[in-house]
Amino acid sequence: xxxxxxxxxxxxxxxxxxxxxxxxxxxxxxxxxxxxxxxxxxxxxxxxxxxxxxxxxxxxxxxxxxxxxxxxxxxxxxxxxxxxxxxxxxxxxxxxxxxxxxxxxxxxxxxxxxxxxxxxxxxxxxxxxxxxxxxxxxxxxxx
Numbered sequence: 001x002x003x004x005x006x007x008x009x010x011x012x013x014x015x016x017x018x019x020x021x022x023x024x025x026x027x028x029x030x031x032x033x034x035x036x037x038x039x040x041x042x043x044x045x046x047x048x049x050x051x052x053x054x055x056x057x058x059x060x061x062x063x064x065x066x067x068x069x070x071x072x073x074x075x076x077x078x079x080x081x082x083x084x085x086x087x088x089x090x091x092x093x094x095x096x097x098x099x100x101x102x103x104x105x106x107x108x109x110x111x112x113x114x115x116x117x118x119x120x121x122x123x124x125x126x127x128x129x130x131x132x133x134x135x136x137x138x139x140x141x142x143x
Contacts, residue, residue: 001072002080005029015069018042019061025079028057031070035062046073052085 005022008015019042022029028048030040040046045056057079063069081087108120 001069001074002077002084003074004077005074008074012065014065016064017061018064019059022060022074022076025076026058027060027076029061029063029074030059031072031074032062032064033070034072035059048073048075048083050083050085053083055079055083 009021017029018032028046030046035041038046040059040062042059042061044059046059047056048054057073057075063074075083078087104122108122111120112118
């Protein structure tokens with residue numbers, strides 16, 4: 001998965017990193033579950049091979065999200081695009097939006113109209129997590 005690490009830190013503040021965030025295009029962030037399966041740790045190298053090429057990256061940190069990201073390797077966007085042979089092409093864009101004036105569904109429609117050929121989905125991960133916590137608190141108060 002390719003990303004801009006400075007952007008994803010702001011967009012996903014709930015992500016927990018053991019070690020450090022990648023500082024260069026030679027660094028990688030490895031999902032914690034994948035790291036356990038493969039015996040990887042910060043400071044070690046991970047070798048990525050695709051049909052377009054191969055390259056080693058220094059593991060800066062291990063990522064814990066409680067979600068599918070824990071099974072992925074995150075690289076700088078430019079490095080991932082080069083390995084995939086898709087320079088300048090993107091298949092997924094995640095946007096963090098705080099909208100008080102219009103519903104997120106309307107914002108999603110506007111994004112789809114602005115970016116031809118795109119499919120925009122509203123992801124309520126934080127809202128769902130907060131609802132689960134609130135439900136547990138209510139249950140504890142009831143008990």
